[in-house]
Amino acid sequence: MWKTVERLRCDKCGTPLIIGLGYRWNKNGTMGMRLSKDVKLVILDADIYERIFLYMEEALGLPIRHIVFEAVSNISRSVFEDMYKSIPGSMYFKRTWIGYHMTARLFYAMSSLVGYSRAEKVRLIPRSYSISVVENPYNIDLMSASIVGAHEFLDGIPYKHMLEAVGDNVYTVTAVVSGGKPDVSQRLEMEVVDTSEAPATLEKCRRCGVPRIVAERLAWNMVDGDITDRRTGVRVAFFAPGVVVSMFREMIKELGEEIPGIAVRCMRDWTLDNMGHFKSSHGDMTGEQDDFETVLRRYLLEFPSFGRGNPVSMEFGESKTRVVIENPYQEYLIAGTIQGLYEGLSKKACKVLPEKLKEGTFAFNIEY
Numbered sequence: 001m002w003k004t005v006e007r008l009r010c011d012k013c014g015t016p017l018i019i020g021l022g023y024r025w026n027k028n029g030t031m032g033m034r035l036s037k038d039v040k041l042v043i044l045d046a047d048i049y050e051r052i053f054l055y056m057e058e059a060l061g062l063p064i065r066h067i068v069f070e071a072v073s074n075i076s077r078s079v080f081e082d083m084y085k086s087i088p089g090s091m092y093f094k095r096t097w098i099g100y101h102m103t104a105r106l107f108y109a110m111s112s113l114v115g116y117s118r119a120e121k122v123r124l125i126p127r128s129y130s131i132s133v134v135e136n137p138y139n140i141d142l143m144s145a146s147i148v149g150a151h152e153f154l155d156g157i158p159y160k161h162m163l164e165a166v167g168d169n170v171y172t173v174t175a176v177v178s179g180g181k182p183d184v185s186q187r188l189e190m191e192v193v194d195t196s197e198a199p200a201t202l203e204k205c206r207r208c209g210v211p212r213i214v215a216e217r218l219a220w221n222m223v224d225g226d227i228t229d230r231r232t233g234v235r236v237a238f239f240a241p242g243v244v245v246s247m248f249r250e251m252i253k254e255l256g257e258e259i260p261g262i263a264v265r266c267m268r269d270w271t272l273d274n275m276g277h278f279k280s281s282h283g284d285m286t287g288e289q290d291d292f293e294t295v296l297r298r299y300l301l302e303f304p305s306f307g308r309g310n311p312v313s314m315e316f317g318e319s320k321t322r323v324v325i326e327n328p329y330q331e332y333l334i335a336g337t338i339q340g341l342y343e344g345l346s347k348k349a350c351k352v353l354p355e356k357l358k359e360g361t362f363a364f365n366i367e368y
């Protein structure tokens with residue numbers, strides 16, 4: 001089926017038509033699904049979330065994987081709730097045999113579209129259990145969390161899962177009804193905050209509505225369930241920033257104010273490790289003018305196309321740069337990326353201080 005869907009492409013920009021039909025890019029720098037109003041999405045390198053979780057665990061000396069798991073399964077459930085509430089009658093349809101099984105199929109299809117994996121069901125028994133085969137996942141733990149969340153939407157009761165590796169990057173995920181959810185789960189419910197002032201600069205395809213930068217850079221492989229950034233050759237995926245937003249919120253409450261600093265350092269290190277990719281996608285093509293200002297301007301220019309926020313002003317000075325972004329997908333992660341860019345390109349240390357100007361709007365002050 002995916003081969004056919006993949007062949008149906010926009011004749012103007014070449015993106016698979018289903019992307020423009022399923023997703024929307026907003027004027028305020030965010031993106032999401034057309035049928036799901038509340039859940040924001042962001043396009044990021046597929047290894048980022050795993051890197052953040054490992055880094056936080058190491059820095060804190062505490063396991064946080066269970067927190068991440070609950071945040072991802074909550075988001076997976078919310079996406080479906082949001083989507084079905086917007087289609088009259090669909091919550092009722094979901095309770096019928098055919099509606100139930102179609103919803104499960106939709107979940108597997110969506111996991112391929114957003115670059116998570118190629119997945120299909122082996123068995124599905126309502127209010128009891130399911131077995132899925134998952135191939136080529138961007139991260140098998142987080143993919144399992146998405147499966148658990150989808151089940152919880154289907155049946156309205158808590159699920160847990162078991163995992164078995166059955167081949168090279170191939171797994172079976174068995175989801176079974178569980179007695180209840182961990183306490184942390186409820187606290188990880190997401191909050192929706194959006195502001196919209198200056199509309200983002202976003203050049204979209206007039207036929208399918210996909211931003212030009214996305215059409216040029218991303219290559220969808222729906223058969224294998226992955227997306228590649230053509231310029232860097234790196235696997236990317238659509239993530240819900242609500243996962244890290246709610247996770248950091250809870251961690252700050254429990255573990256204190258050291259969390260933002262750890263998150264910023266994590267993204268700074270990740271950026272330094274990936275400096276070659278930043279230079280090849282945002283630098284001067286000759287490699288001679290890969291200076292901070294050029295690379296940062298080009299990096300921020302594509303923010304709205306990737307759902308990362310809407311940069312509304314940039315001021316470059318002798319000892320300070322200030323960037324204001326509306327609806328940043330997550331302020332610590334952006335601060336860390338900017339710090340990594342400065343330090344990697346200028347070979348000098350700097351400090352980046354996110355400053356909340358108002359709900360949903362942050363200034364990033366880079367001092368050097």
Ligand SMILES: [Zn+2]
Binds near residue numbers: 010014205207
């Ligand atoms: Zn198009």
